[in-house]
Amino acid sequence: MKIFHRLFNSSFWALVRKEFRQILRNKQLIILLTVPPTVQLLLYGTALNPDVHNLRLGVIDYANVGSSRELITAMTSNRVFTLDSVPTSEKELSRQVEEGKLDVGVIIPPEFPRQLAKKSANIQVFIDGVNANTAGIAGNYINQIIQQYNRHLANAQANPPVSPQVVFLYNPGLTSSWFFVPGVMGLVLTLIGTLVSAATVIREKDTGTLEQLLMTPAANWEILLAKIVPLVFLMMADVLLALTLGLVVFHLPFRGNLLLFFTLSAVYVFVGISLGMMLATIARSQQQVLLTSFFINMPLVQTSGAIAPIEAMPPFFQYLSLLNPLRHYITIVRGILLKGVGFDVLWMHVLALVGFAVALMTISVKRFRSQLS
Template sequence: MSNGMAAHLLPIIRKEFIHIIRDPRTLAVMFVMPLLQLILLGYAATSDVRNVPLAVYDQSRTPQSRRLVEAFVASGQFAVTQVATSEQDLARLVDSGRAQAGLIIPPSYATDLLGGRTAQAAFVLDGSDPSVASTSLSAARLIGQVEATTIQQQNLARRAGGVALATPIEVRTRVWYNPDMASAYFMVPALIGMILQIQATLLTASAIVRERERGTIEQLIVTPIRPWELIVGKILPFALVALLITVEVLVIGTFWFKVPIRGSLPLLLGISCLFLLSSLGIGLLISTVAQTQQEAFLLTFLTLLPSVFLSGFIYPIAAMPLALQFVSGFIPLTYFLVVVRGIVLKGIGIPDLGNQIVALTIFGIVLIILASARFRKRLD
């Protein structure tokens, strides 16, 4: 490098480093973001699902039926979290998401097994998450085959070389909601939540920061407009735009990707409004911290990372470490994804979504109150 070129470049490089150092918040976000990506991708980006919540409806209640249940648990793939009292009760548990799979053992299970006939059991699976469903389906079939082979070997040993005439156990599997386990059924409803969060958070944060950069927000402050009126006036248009985008995604998903809407569309839009409160609150909070639109964009992206990786948007929560599963409980998108997939794919209603509705309401109210308080403080 010639002395002349160095003389030209060095002042420019020095000037840029000074700008970077003088903006410590943006610098901190730039260093925190790769660290957060590394942690989330290292721990959350996995499809190795274990301990899938299993509901059991054991009508036989015999040592033979208990052995079959123990075989499912011993595999490490399933964990019995619910005991159903009827097939309708088991269906409700799977509908509400409290169980992702169900094992139904008929009353004649032990009698058929001891009588030398094929004993049948039914295994039902929530197919709304294909990554979990495909792994669980393969595991259930393998468990049934291993248990049948074990019993057959025991029968042959007792008969001293006799021939077993029938397969001892047959586990019949059935996938609910998404029999073909199409990935579009899983991703399209989830995109509604992600797009809602991105649009509401980014547009709200950047719009307010843009007003501050241009100096026009000071002009609004000196008008007779009260702070809460200014807040509502700023965020309401973005909320309406986000809802229109929700309808757009639903229409495209239904007609282009053939994703059926089995539940109530008004209910989905109503709960979407609750979720929007959280996203708008996050956008307002970012606007009170960011000084520039670039900083607002970086902070928005930083808040989106946990939502993408820890909410169940791509990777199943059941496959994450317990610490990250705990963190996912503090992400509003986690609850909204249960809502949108439940309404769109399962057709469930308010009775099965009570916990999610309460959680989204609490998140929305708390975030809007905190954001409004900080925003008013910045205006004063």
């Protein structure tokens, strides 16, 4: 109780209340926090529909005969599929699809040659259905490739010798919004977080109150933290708003852990706020902040996989996207919502997100302190 009493009577808490009152009195800021997330989620979640290629293919060839290898070659002889992995077991194949390392998995049974001789061979095809558009393209191409393979088989009859048993994982109905809405959640947090946090600092510069903060009986870190804490609460309200719209309007499934989702969303909110703070320490006016954020946010969005799948990008940009915190957050959101995976699968993306948060916050704090000095 003494800790809370000391906190609520400290200069830090007075600054926090001052920031809350200042933000809530700014009607434009409140509109910026509520209207754009709603409009962007409804618009992008309904309308977007890109094409992809270079899908990552994993194959388990239990038969390992000439006819099965010929079928694998037929699948990888175009730009749609690239043989990315040859797992040794179905469990390993399933794990790689779950972790997002593979888009399509194919299992050729050991009795494939005997079934082929009887004109009734079956193969199993597992497609990651998180991206409904990608999954639909993959399913159509699998069918086309097998039809061509059947036509090239000797003594082919009316009944096709090989028939694929296609299963769409995580999104059986191939609902496009299930792919786009989680991506737009990250997009909204990035755009709104950077602009709002930058606007709060720039406003202090424009009104001349940044110098007045030096006269307050508070340390530099207290001044900066007092600006960040209210923004974190308001941005987490945006996360709740986006999640609610996704569940209610687009009927997104939520298969993962709710606490893990909000915890990692809070980490990403810190990333967005830190980026905005850094922009504010570089720019000298609101116009400069808007222009600078445009040149930074657009590449972040385009290389994140929020709108267009990463597989559709040139290899250079695929590797470059690893330096994009938005890509890692979108992978986390889709993994928790659609696949129900936990920290054991997402840990690499979580570590990357924490690294970005620490690095950007450190840079922002140092530049903010130098300006206060």
